[in-house]
Amino acid sequence: MSDERAMERRDFLSCMAWTGTGLVWTLAGGVPRSRSLGPRTAEAAEDGSWSFVQISDTHIGFKGGANPDALGTFQAALARIKAMDPKPAFLIHTGDITHAQKPGAFDTVTEALKGVGGERTFYVPGENDVFADGGTEYLGRFAGGGRGWQSFDYRGVHFVGLVNVLDFKAGKLGSLGADQLEWLERDVAPLGSSTPIVVYAHVPLWAVYPQWGWVTDDGAQALSYLRRFGSVTVLNGHIHQILQKVEGGVTFHTARSTAFPQPAPGAGPGPGPMTVPAGELRGMLGVREVRYVPGREPLAVVDTALA
């Protein structure tokens, strides 16, 4: 499994060869951090800043009452990303790319995201992307022969993508599983504690609302490997709304969907698409830019609504 990491790194570094290192990184959420990250001089934006985008829960193929035009709102999200100036270095899609693996949905999203300005998009699956075939199509498209989890480095920041939606069992919560946990422990072991970490996965790694399945069963185990790091930013999707929590050096952020909102934890009989007055829908959908500006704190996790 170390091959997955090596492959991802080689792959990414080759396509990102134009970038510099040596930037200072910080992630917001109330825990500003600032670190020097290497000898080379940044060559991107004039102020040395860089950013990446988190997009989540595009649910292409959804046609329910909560949003009969999920493709249209996805395209509105693309427009928001395209308008970013300077452009994001890359994108992270935190799953539920498709709605119930509707035919053509993977192609719609992957092709569209190639045209928004980021160098590439990193994906992790949501349950909608893997439930019908146990992940065969998803892994074939995105995992390069691996099992979907991945890590890479960008300008001194270590990124880890985790998979917590495979092998759902009746009455059980989603989990990472022993193999992935072992891989994660080994993946971060060589890193110095001052290395900023960004972890992304579909279902929240922290207990947002276990009664609705809004938690990862063994998420705490994963986080235990990250406690020694001074700056850990956890990005999740799945719950279609922005929630935030700070716990020591770890900040947790869940993201909006581009397709439909869901109720606040525990509000109503259950989770699922929430129908709101038509004029309010786009205000509850959006994308996220994570940006650092050297020397300026706090650095921003900026959520942009579609309206």
Next chain:
Amino acid sequence: MRIPITTMLVATATALLLAGPTSAPAQMDTARVEIQAHGFSAPTLTVKAGTTVTWTNRDDDAHTVTSVASTFRSPGLDTGETFSYTFTRAGTFEYFCSLHPLMTGKVVVTPERSGS
């Protein structure tokens, strides 16, 4: 616009069994389970062997009806879509939604002639 689609995946063996040596009556028993608010309306449903159970998704979300023992498995069901399965033998059949695994239910199938 949404058009309800009926997904009928009844084992072809069912018809043969019903016409088999037991000379079962032609009448086919049916039962229904609604899927709503991320739950099954009859978490435990008891039916006689030979009964066709139909699940209907009343949620805006997609759901599945997936047997724990892989006896039956629906595709993803959108709003208004249905899945049917005919239970031909007695036993307890546990199932869940493979998209939302906290949604669980079971069908208890009693022998066809019990109580008659």
